[in-house]
Amino acid sequence: MDLGSVAGISLSLILLGTAMMLGVGIAPYLDVPSILITVGGSFTSLLIGYKMENMKKMFTYFMIAFKPQTFDVPALIKKLVDYSTQARRDGILSLEQQSNQEENAFLKRGLNMAIDGAEPDGIRDLLETDMDRTLERHKANASIFDTWGAYAGAYGMLGTLIGLVAMLLDMSDPASIGPAMAVALLTTFYGSFIGNIFGAPIANILTVRANDEAMVKLLIIEGIMSIQAGDNPRALEAKLLTFLPPNERISQFE
Known part of the structure; x- marks a missing residue:
């Protein structure tokens, strides 16, 4: 659970x-x-603008903002360096058992391709395409909330106009002015409420989550490419540590 979002x-x-x-x-x-x-x-406009399968999963996307997939990047770097060390010592085919037991599907896919002797350019192209398409899907899902906020604001203004028209049509009856004015003002309030609490902030944090996942996948790609090329494990670790902030770069060789 992300305490910041909650x-x-x-x-x-x-x-x-x-x-x-x-x-x-x-x-x-x-x-x-x-x-x-x-x-x-605003919801009816979302139904018009998005596919039904996206709308059905809207609550799932919403929950990702508060309970995202977590990545232990230092542990992932250590794993890739260990794989590199074993591959240099015993050959890349020795990683077959580890690959079969690997829980990270993206890493497992790349390792299997490297073990099977696929061309480096082919491995990189396929994994980068996977990463890019996944990032696009996640950002498209996040855009639902951004769009919802925009639609809610627009409907808030529409409601304001409806309330003002109702008020102006019956100015002779003081009792009707209050309810009509309430509609005029409260629709704007609801539109701003949705847009600034459930719209733009949720879309932004979902985009941040998507970028974090893409960063981890890029790290994996660099690791697999180095393992297949037989790079020195120290050089691989130095490369992968650049994905971390300077204060978190701890080498296992020191």
Whole structure:
């Protein structure tokens, strides 16, 4: 569980809720017509703009923001260096058993290709294509939330216009002005709420997660290429440690 994302969204809701309670309370901010226009309308636009299989997995994508796949990069570097050491000592075919037991599907795929004697350019091209396509899919999934925030804001403005028209049509009845004005203002509130809490922030953190995964896959590609080329394990480690911040670069050879 990513405590930063959980704390961020929790604090946002708490701060907004507290501000409302200290004012006039929560109840005045709950308006069914405004919810129907902003929340309902923005979802219908998402249904138009995205494939149904993407929409069905929207909650899954949302949860990735709070419980992402984790990568132990230092441990992965050590594993690749160990593979390199064994391959230089016993030959790359000696890694077949480790490859069969490898849990990382991307690493297993690359190792198997190297063990089978595939051409280095072919291995790199295939793995980089896999990495690029995966990154594109993840960013497309993240864009759902960015688009939702934009649609919610647009429907908030649409609701404001609907409320203003309703108010202007019956200015002679003071009792009708309040509800119409509530729709006008609260739809904008709901649009901003969705866009700034569930829209852009979720899209951004999902993009960050996708870039982290792509970075790990790029590290694996560099490791496999060096193992197949028979590079010195020390040189391989020095190359892979550049994927880490300077304060986390600890060599196992020191």
